[in-house]
Amino acid sequence: xxxxxxxxxxxxxxxxxxxxxxxxxxxxxxxxxxxxxxxxxxxxxxxxxxxxxxxxxxxxxxxxxxxxxxxxxxxxxxxxxxxxxxxxxxxxxxxxxxxxxxxxxxxxxxxxxxxxxxxxxxxxxxxxxxxxxxxxxxxxxxxxxxxxxxxxxxxxxxxxxxxxxxxxxxxxxxxxxxxxxxxxxxxxxxxxxxxxxxxxxxxxxxxxxxxxxxxxxxxxxxxxxxxxxxxxxxxxxxxxxxxxxxxxxxxxxxxxxxxxxxxxxxxxxxxxxxxxxxxxxxxxxxxxxxxxxxxxxxxxxxxxxxxxxxxxxxxxxxxxxxxxxxxxxxxxxxxxxxxxxxxxxxxxxxxxxxxxxxxxxxxxxxxxxxxxxxxxxxxxxxxxxxxxxxxxxxxxxxxxxxxxxxxxxxx
Ligand code: ADP
Ligand code: MG
Numbered sequence: 213x214x215x216x217x218x219x220x221x222x223x224x225x226x227x228x229x230x231x232x233x234x235x236x237x238x239x240x241x242x243x244x245x246x247x248x249x250x251x252x253x254x255x256x257x258x259x260x261x262x263x264x265x266x267x268x269x270x271x272x273x274x275x276x277x278x279x280x281x282x283x284x285x286x287x288x289x290x291x292x293x294x295x296x297x298x299x300x301x302x303x304x305x306x307x308x309x310x311x312x313x314x315x316x317x318x319x320x321x322x323x324x325x326x327x328x329x330x331x332x333x334x335x336x337x338x339x340x341x342x343x344x345x346x347x348x349x350x351x352x353x354x355x356x357x358x359x360x361x362x363x364x365x366x367x368x369x370x371x372x373x374x375x376x377x378x379x380x381x382x383x384x385x386x387x388x389x390x391x392x393x394x395x396x397x398x399x400x401x402x403x404x405x406x407x408x409x410x411x412x413x414x415x416x417x418x419x420x421x422x423x424x425x426x427x428x429x430x431x432x433x434x435x436x437x438x439x440x441x442x443x444x445x446x447x448x449x450x451x452x453x454x455x456x457x458x459x460x461x462x463x464x465x466x467x468x469x470x471x472x473x474x475x476x477x478x479x480x481x482x483x484x485x486x487x488x489x490x491x492x493x494x495x496x497x498x499x500x501x502x503x504x505x506x507x508x509x510x511x512x513x514x515x516x517x518x519x520x521x522x523x524x525x526x527x528x529x530x531x532x533x534x535x536x537x538x539x540x541x542x543x544x545x546x547x548x549x550x551x552x553x554x555x556x557x558x559x560x561x562x563x564x565x566x567x568x569x570x571x572x573x574x575x576x577x578x579x580x581x582x583x584x585x586x587x588x589x590x591x592x593x594x595x596x597x598x599x600x601x602x603x604x605x606x607x608x609x610x611x612x613x614x615x616x617x618x619x620x621x622x623x
Contacts, residue, residue: 216371219266220378223276226257227382230283231389238393251292254280258296262303268371278322278352279383282345285326286333287390297323318355325351338391342384349380405576409591412577420465427465431458481623482523484514484555488548491527498532503541506531510548514555515623518600523620526596529589530559530616536582537563537614554602554619561615566608574606 233253237246258280265273277300285293297319304315325348333344353376360368437443438451492506499506516523534544542562549556566574573579575594580587597604602620 215267219264220375222264223261223266224378224382226260227276227279227379227386230254230257230280231386234287234390235393238397247288251284251288254284254288254292254296255299258300259303262300262307266375268368268375274356274372274375276379276382278348279379279386281319281322282326282348282383283386283390285323286330293323293326322348322352338388341387341391345383345387346380349376349383352376409577409595413595417469420469424462424465427458427462431455434458478519479517480520482516482518482520484516484523484557484620485510485512485548487520487524488514488527488546488557491524492531492546495528495531495535499535499544502535502538504535504538505543506546507543508546510546511550514548514550516555516600516620517623518620519596522596523600526593526618527557529593533589534559534561534563534614537561537565539564542613550622551619553622555622557618557620559616560613562613565610565612565614567610571606571608 230253234250237244237250240246258277261276261280265275267273281293281296281300284296300319301312301316304312329344329348333341336344353372356372356376357369360366360372434451434455438448438455443451488510489508492508496506531544538544538561544562545558545560547556547558547560570581575590576587577591578587579590594604597618597620600620602618604619605617606614607617608614
């Protein structure tokens with residue numbers, strides 16, 4: 213019994229060290245070869261747990277090799293987990309070749325199981341991930357129990373139960389630590405982005421403001437000149453054009469200042485269905501010019517709380533980007549409907565798409581791949597959605613297209 217508890221504690225620590233290792237590596241600011249080091253750590257954990265199995269009453273042995281495979285599959289890559297299983301089988305050949313066929317079949321089934329839950333696992337909450345871990349462990353424990361009953365080793369039941377429980381707790385804690393590390397990293401990243409954005413927008417707003425003053429002076433003098441009597445027709449025309457151009461510049465700056473304004477001005481109930489339709493109609497001629505089509509499926513009476521001017525700006529930015537992403541034509545599909553307590557608006561284009569790195573940079577100030585791009589459209593749009601307490605999600609595949617999904621709380 214003492215031996216058993218000792219073994220158990222040892223295995224528990226081996227597995228737990230994986231979680232702490234992950235946290236330590238991923239929190240490093242310097243570039244350490246975190247993936248490589250973590251792979252080595254997983255390999256080491258596998259070797260240790262296989263070399264020092266937990267001995268049961270009556271000569272049965274168990275180890276925790278499933279956990280490293282689990283972590284490798286869901287937190288490194290499929291290839292890594294295959295390699296790990298290959299190493300595992302090789303080792304099994306050394307420590308007990310008679311068990312090799314059973315182990316091979318077991319891990320084949322486990323990998324198939326992992327494949328079938330992979331998508332679900334990657335898109336769910338921490339608690340549900342732990343529940344999935346429990347599900348996997350439950351299956352394993354059941355098969356082990358069946359094997360025990362078959363071999364008629366009734367005295368091992370309690371050991372098996374305790375062992376499975378401890379393994380499951382070790383796996384859960386490891387998943388929890390890894391997930392919390394990832395969450396913390398994400399928050400740090402968002403914070404960094406938010407800081408950068410607020411600094412830049414403040415700076416830009418102050419520059420725009422500074423430009424306004426000298427422009428007012430110029431405009432004043434121009435008006436005085438226009439009042440002169442002995443000007444010829446050409447001079448009159450030039451002054452009129454100059455005044456018009458100054459007014460245009462003024463409007464651009466005013467628009468920009470209103471966008472850079474830190475908080476929403478007028479929050480009101482908006483009929484989003486109407487607003488979206490209007491905006492799409494407004495963009496239609498631009499889209500025809502670019503040989504693209506806007507296809508809409510918009511439910512009626514979708515209402516939100518917000519600033520109509522701002523939300524229209526977001527739609528225009530996304531539509532414009534979508535059109536620009538399809539140089540050889542295509543369609544943008546716009547779907548709007550209610551989703552639980554939110555209005556869900558989806559824009560899907562068939563354009564050039566973005567790779568992961570580009571997707572990460574989307575929304576950063578001045579990030580643009582276009583010759584005449586400003587790299588401000590997405591930054592402003594993300595900010596507007598965030599201030600309306602909404603969420604925006606972007607999925608993209610290079611060469612296939614991009615989907616923007618916006619969720620805004622219903623009014
Ligand atoms: P701009 O349009 O002025 O370049 P944005 O902030 O609107 O600035 O967009 C930033 C960059 O993100 C674009 O230059 C483009 O590379 C990329 N991008 C945005 N939307 C899409 C899209 N629908 N498809 C492909 N790339 C896109
Ligand atoms: Mg743009």
